[in-house]
Amino acid sequence: MATTIADDLRPMHHPKTWVGKYVWSQDHKVIAIQYGVTAIAIGLVALVLSVLMRLQLGFPGLFPWIQPENYLQYVSMHGMIMVVYLLTALLLGGFGNYMIPLMIGARDMVFPFVNMLSYWIYLLSVLVLVSGFFVPGGPTGAGWTLYPPQAISEGTPGNQWGIVTMLGSLAIFIIAFTMGGLNYVTTVLQARTRGMTLMRMPLTVWGIFIASIMGLLAFPALFVAAIMMLLDHLLGSSFFMPAMMTMGQESNTQGGSPLLFQHLFWFFGHPEVYIVALPAFGIVSDLISVHARKNIFGYRMMVWAIVIIGGLSFLVWAHHMYVSGMNPYFGFFFATSTLIIAIPTAIKVYNWLLTLWRGDIHLRVPMLFAIAFLFTFIHGGLTGLFLGNVSVDVPLSDTFFVVGHFHMVMGVSPILVIFGAIYHWYPKITGRMWNETLGQVHFWVTFLGVYAVYLPMHYLGILGVPRRYYALGETSFIPESAHLANEAISVAAIIVFAAQFLFFYNMIWNLLRGPKADPNPWGAASLEWQTPQTPPGHGNWGPHLPTVYRWAYDYSVPHASRDFIPQNEPPSAEAPSEEAAL
Amino acid sequence: MSLISRLAEKSWENPGIAEYREPDSYRPAAATVGVYVYFGVATVIFTLIAAAYLVRMGIPSAVDHGTGEDWSPMPEPPLLWINTGILVLSSLAWEAATRASRRDDVTRMRSMVMAGNALGVLFLVGQVLLWWHYQTAGYYLSANPANAFFYLLTAIHGLHLAGGIFAGGRTLGQMAMRADGQRICRNVRLCTIYWHYLLAVWLLLAALLVVT
Ligand code: HEM
Numbered sequence: 005m006a007t008t009i010a011d012d013l014r015p016m017h018h019p020k021t022w023v024g025k026y027v028w029s030q031d032h033k034v035i036a037i038q039y040g041v042t043a044i045a046i047g048l049v050a051l052v053l054s055v056l057m058r059l060q061l062g063f064p065g066l067f068p069w070i071q072p073e074n075y076l077q078y079v080s081m082h083g084m085i086m087v088v089y090l091l092t093a094l095l096l097g098g099f100g101n102y103m104i105p106l107m108i109g110a111r112d113m114v115f116p117f118v119n120m121l122s123y124w125i126y127l128l129s130v131l132v133l134v135s136g137f138f139v140p141g142g143p144t145g146a147g148w149t150l151y152p153p154q155a156i157s158e159g160t161p162g163n164q165w166g167i168v169t170m171l172g173s174l175a176i177f178i179i180a181f182t183m184g185g186l187n188y189v190t191t192v193l194q195a196r197t198r199g200m201t202l203m204r205m206p207l208t209v210w211g212i213f214i215a216s217i218m219g220l221l222a223f224p225a226l227f228v229a230a231i232m233m234l235l236d237h238l239l240g241s242s243f244f245m246p247a248m249m250t251m252g253q254e255s256n257t258q259g260g261s262p263l264l265f266q267h268l269f270w271f272f273g274h275p276e277v278y279i280v281a282l283p284a285f286g287i288v289s290d291l292i293s294v295h296a297r298k299n300i301f302g303y304r305m306m307v308w309a310i311v312i313i314g315g316l317s318f319l320v321w322a323h324h325m326y327v328s329g330m331n332p333y334f335g336f337f338f339a340t341s342t343l344i345i346a347i348p349t350a351i352k353v354y355n356w357l358l359t360l361w362r363g364d365i366h367l368r369v370p371m372l373f374a375i376a377f378l379f380t381f382i383h384g385g386l387t388g389l390f391l392g393n394v395s396v397d398v399p400l401s402d403t404f405f406v407v408g409h410f411h412m413v414m415g416v417s418p419i420l421v422i423f424g425a426i427y428h429w430y431p432k433i434t435g436r437m438w439n440e441t442l443g444q445v446h447f448w449v450t451f452l453g454v455y456a457v458y459l460p461m462h463y464l465g466i467l468g469v470p471r472r473y474y475a476l477g478e479t480s481f482i483p484e485s486a487h488l489a490n491e492a493i494s495v496a497a498i499i500v501f502a503a504q505f506l507f508f509y510n511m512i513w514n515l516l517r518g519p520k521a522d523p524n525p526w527g528a529a530s531l532e533w534q535t536p537q538t539p540p541g542h543g544n545w546g547p548h549l550p551t552v553y554r555w556a557y558d559y560s561v562p563h564a565s566r567d568f569i570p571q572n573e574p575p576s577a578e579a580p581s582e583e584a585a586l
Numbered sequence: 587m588s589l590i591s592r593l594a595e596k597s598w599e600n601p602g603i604a605e606y607r608e609p610d611s612y613r614p615a616a617a618t619v620g621v622y623v624y625f626g627v628a629t630v631i632f633t634l635i636a637a638a639y640l641v642r643m644g645i646p647s648a649v650d651h652g653t654g655e656d657w658s659p660m661p662e663p664p665l666l667w668i669n670t671g672i673l674v675l676s677s678l679a680w681e682a683a684t685r686a687s688r689r690d691d692v693t694r695m696r697s698m699v700m701a702g703n704a705l706g707v708l709f710l711v712g713q714v715l716l717w718w719h720y721q722t723a724g725y726y727l728s729a730n731p732a733n734a735f736f737y738l739l740t741a742i743h744g745l746h747l748a749g750g751i752f753a754g755g756r757t758l759g760q761m762a763m764r765a766d767g768q769r770i771c772r773n774v775r776l777c778t779i780y781w782h783y784l785l786a787v788w789l790l791l792a793a794l795l796v797v798t
């Protein structure tokens with residue numbers, strides 16, 4: 005079994021060489037940055053693919069090198085990269101790795117070696133994924149949902165090699181994720197410092213913790229589905245492949261069930277939405293509380309809501325399959341469970357708003373992103389209520405309404421939180437400060453830009469514009485104005501794309517040249533801001549682990565000398581106790 | 587404290603530390619927790635495949651109208667039972683190793699760990715022979731979904747056991763290098779639990795294959 009730091013009282017092993025420190029590192033902070041940089045790099049690929057799609061949709065015919073097959077390949081790779089390789093990897097591998105040990109007062113993850121392996125295996129999965137662009141036939145064009153039989157049948161782009169690299173890469177990714185997830189869960193359970201009870205953990209840790217548990221239980225479904233489809237494709241089994249006629253020839257498969265794949269896929273796929281959303285929920289709670297100088301409203305309810313949402317999200321998967329021809333009673337069940345999830349979700353939204361209510365709100369860049377998240381998330385959540393109803397979903401399914409919905413709720417919302425989080429923690433992670441003006445410009449262009457991109461998509465969807473279509477062609481039900489809207493969306497998308505370079509410039513330039521940051525520039529109470537060094541050194545805490553005396557949200561406490569009390573400050577140091585006040 | 591009462595804590599009241607003990611004094615080893623969390627993952631994997639098995643099994647009657655062309659179960663050669671017996675013995679050996687470790691009987695512990703590992707390897711060899719037996723008898727993976735499920739399930743189970751043998755081998759290595767005794771005992775216990783878990787999975791899978 006791996007060595008575990010939590011059980012080990014001897015001094016930690018300090019790497020001596022540059023390679024040991026930054027390449028084969030077992031330090032959670034370095035691994036976090038490796039995860040983050042890799043995820044953002046592959047995310048940029050997905051972003052470029054989305055621009056290519058928008059060019060084609062906005063100005064059909066202008067780019068003859070974008071062929072219908074290419075469009076489908078862009079859609080598929082874009083969707084899968086964004087959901088799995090960017091958001092999951094960045095939120096859990098990146099933020100999870102960086103924040104968990106610091107926020108719970110640990111020196112590192114409990115299995116540092118496994119943690120390192122997790123990153124390198126993740127990198128391998130990314131490389132295998134990218135290799136799909138270079139194999140004969142190119143990457144898969146089956147859509148990010150990879151439904152068989154079309155994913156591995158004649159006529160779908162990449163049905164020979166591209167699908168193999170995709171499925172192989174997913175299987176590798178899941179192995180990497182499982183190693184990481186075991187670490188995150190065990191670390192939260194085992195390595196909390198003295199006084200850090202479960203209910204004293206910041207909501208960021210709660211969100212990441214529950215999302216990790218969900219990932220551990222949901223990714224196996226995708227793993228199994230990927231392996232089974234690989235067997236169908238490479239060895240000719242018939243798990244998912246029914247008897248078919250392709251190109252006038254009878255296939256030698258029979259009896260397999262494409263529906264079985266859909267169930268497996270969405271048993272993973274829906275929880276995946278929350279695997280991405282829960283860390284974002286947690287982070288946004290902390291950003292709002294810190295920058296509004298108020299304790300988070302209804303902390304306990306927030307924790308419970310995270311747990312309940314995590315549990316319920318395993319019971320709703322088939323709302324993605326209303327049009328698959330399943331039994332209407334199932335449809336009724338899944339519509340009901342879907343609507344029930346809206347309750348704890350709405351509680352969270354109210355609590356965020358109530359935290360802001362009468363807060364001492366500082367509209368710095370991280371807070372702007374947090375508030376923007378509230379807009380896009382409420383927006384996407386409401387359209388989700390529409391789609392959760394079978395009778396509304398049936399006509400809207402596979403239209404741009406769905407594209408607008410899921411980009412709002414799980415594309416844009418977590419991305420806004422990630423931006424907010426990067427701005428928020430950048431001073432701690434790098435010891436430097438970014439430029440406020442650039443940050444503000446980046447925020448406003450991005451926020452207004454994504455609305456310009458996604459709001460019209462809902463309207464297009466109601467008109468009946470289908471998703472995953474290369475071009476609309478001549479159709480009587482799609483008016484001229486739809487084409488105009490598509491052009492406008494594409495222009496907005498390109499502007500949003502360009503604005504991201506402000507962000508990269510701001511981050512990279514100030515990494516080298518930025519002014520030295522205060523160790524706790526926002527006056528935050530949680531532990532990660534109380535490290536003896538900024539950026540935190542190896543082992544995080546110097547010779548002694550911190551002791552925790554209070555929850556993470558003591559802001560604007562009456563009679564306290566400052567407007568926040570760090571978690572590791574003993575009660576006697578401040579004198580706000582009841583007796584003293586009386 | 588029960589989980590419920592911990593989740594009910596009103597952490598915004600009563601800052602302080604008095605009631606919180608030093609964490610190391612009551613928490614189980616991290617490796618133990620890690621293994622139990624992994625059981626959750628493995629259980630989901632096996633359950634989902636089993637569920638897919640049952641779903642897929644129900645389909646052919648609609649396709650081939652009950653002629654058995656689509657789904658025909660595999661026979662159960664004696665080797666299947668021999669392998670099962672080996673795995674049971676392997677688990678028993680580990681159990682004996684754990685008991686020996688509790689009595690500080692180092693020699694017996696070492697020999698039982700070796701036996702447990704060796705029997706584990708023997709089981710894997712037996713499984714490969716079983717595959718080979720089926721292959722020569724014409725039960726190819728592509729011939730029938732029942733076969734495909736069999737190969738898939740045994741492969742994933744076998745990989746898990748191989749992982750266990752790796753951990754068991756490391757434990758032997760630690761004994762050879764006279765590492766910290768407490769750690770060795772803990773690892774022996776963890777391997778034992780892991781073996782029992784895989785035995786239970788195997789028995790359930792075998793039952794599934796036999797009953798259907
Ligand atoms: C500037 C940012 C983005 C733009 C312009 C964009 C644009 C697009 C476009 C044009 C499509 C294809 C629609 C179709 O033809 O069906 C698409 C699909 C998709 N996008 Fe994005 N997207 C962006 C960011 C994201 C993010 C952050 C996510 C993360 C969840 C995401 C997830 C997806 C998914 C899952 C699909 C569906 C793929 C499929 O149908 O198989 N996108 N996006």
Ligand SMILES: [Cu+2]
Nearest residue numbers: 274277323324
């Ligand atoms: Cu869903």
